[in-house]
Amino acid sequence: MADNQEPVFQIQRVYLKEASLEQPNSPAILLEQEQPSVDIQLGVEANPVADGVFEICVTATVQTKIKDKTVFLVETKQAGIFEIRNLPQEQMGPIMGIACPQIVYPYLRSNVADLIQRAGFPPVHLAEINFQAMYEQQQAQAAEDAPRIITQ
Secondary structure: OOOOOOOEEEEEEEEEEEEEEEOOOOOHHHHOOOOOEEEEEEEEEEEEEEOOEEEEEEEEEEEEEEOOEEEEEEEEEEEEEEEEEOOOHHHHHHHHHHHHHHHHHHHHHHHHHHHHHHOOOOOOOOOOOOHHHHHHHHHHHHHHHOOOOOOO
16 A cells, blocks of 8 residues: 655644733723734744644734833734645745744734724734745744854
8 A cells, every 4th residue: 555645735724822912901901092002923833733734823912001000901812724745844834934824914903903803993904914924034033042053
């Protein structure tokens, strides 16, 4: 019986893994007239689940402040389970760091906007992300941070 060596890339499931919303200074902060500052942080994680199956998570943290007081803080983690088999090892990083996050991210954007709007605020629409540039930047940073061996 010959092994099937065809490359496999399939989405098994996309789901909202985690979501939290905090409004620690409500209701007083809601009466402020000043425009809040908005800080958005994004991240990508890849974890093996089983042989050839990976969970890819895209996380977003959205924090708005007026002066030093938080208006709201939203933390979300959107995940996808992907079956990835029979690909060359050098393709695995780009698949998990670029292709998979590109599939998961639109769901994250929608959930973040919806959660913020349901909290009574105008929705915050996360910008489109170039995951290739983000991945290449992370790879360059990792190479820069790698210990160097000096020979004499």
